[in-house]
Amino acid sequence: MFVLRIPVTRSHLDALKGGLTQVLPDVKSSHRVEALGRGLGFRTYATLRAAAQSPEPLMATVSGESFAAYLTEHGFEVDPAHLYRAAAQVAINDVLDKMPRLSIHGIGFGRPQRNPDRTWETPQQSYAKFVERRQECQELHAAEEFLLALALLSRVQPTKTVTSGSGSYRLKHIAENYACTYPEGGKLGPRYVANGMLIAAAVHMGFRYKTHIDDLGYDTLNASFNMSKRSIDDLDFEIRPNTGFAHDRIRRQQLKRAREVFASMRQ
Template sequence: MRSALPKIPSTQRIEAFARGAGFNAYAAMRAALRDGPVRVVPHDEAFERYLSDHDLHANDRALRRTLARVGLRRAMAHDSMLTTTGYGIAWQLYKTNAEARAASVQLRADLLDDWSADQFELASLYLSQLEPRKSLNRDYSTYNLKHQAERLSRERGIATHLGNYVCNGVFIAAALSAGFHVRQIDWSSLNGFINATTRSIKAARTGQLINRSTMSALWRLVTAPDPEVSEAA
């Protein structure tokens, strides 16, 4: 939140964020997080109203991008190999190990930019339709599924403001944030499998199960020391 609203005083930033996460104050949000992660639906109007009441203004994507970065940071902490391309990078594209390592660092940093945050939201909308199962579904890779998420915008006209592209690594991060198990296909693959039912994957292609009233998936807030929450100031 600090990076999204650098010119807004810290107290107003964290209080606005709490309203946007559905709490009546930052103290209430902190109290809720003491018992562990909580899932929230963004309240854009409450976020903007709090800022407006204090004669402050923000980019209309600031709240949701901050929430997206919470999930992206958690996924990056979960797997040190995660980049925008998926698990690691396509090493064969680089001439030297030094070039490959530099590319890996950059592609990992790219997971936290605004474009990745928007992709994360589109992927989360798609994933909100899927049902988990006990075992991994090896009929669909994360690369297959990320294309289905893209088609929601490109072909179905859903959430077009988020663009129509989702990086494989961003999709993996969104799946982890949504509570799915994700496992790399094999040690050399950029892609993974998730534990979603085939029935829900087929049904999700049309986007018919997305909650149109909020146009939002549930977002997972975590306890400190997540920098996007505990250091929102």
């Protein structure tokens, strides 16, 4: 499960209304916006719209339950996940604005790849591919991946500095195996999570990050964060119990217990 919070601004309200119109075209527009107000914690859409005029944006906690409950009262049965996905897209776009080199694959361009004719990509081709990957961040699956990453990272302890063992590529694989739900109980994971959406979720939550380059000077696309390696290791062990990492940890624990038993026998 996750908690999603977004700033209340006029541009965000416009984006939310547009996203909800696309996925809920059969719901009356007046009911959609009133449900949006409830889903962001306001008594009415008018009070939400007034709050959006504030020079210092208020932070709203998204509630799919309140959103869906209002629509149910007015004869529309709606999945609460629609609001979370629309709000996730708002959050993703905020991160994209802050990070112009972020795409669905991660940060930067990576190494040039070969074309189908075996020639190497030109800089123009690499950039065109990057633009396509960045646009993919606007798709529905990206919002769902972002929310799953958010659910996982809510269980990770922050640290003062960026740490080893906190790489986005490792975290995205842990997230992909995380069996979790939306706050109201609908299934969210496990499912595929793109590296870029894991990074976007971490940045949205306020984690600091560090980028990396490979031995040839190209972007690795990955990032490391100010996250506790111990809490990540614990999650990895819990969520992926059949990996080599988990088996090695079990063997170390068994060896430690055996040494403790042996030491107690000698006393």
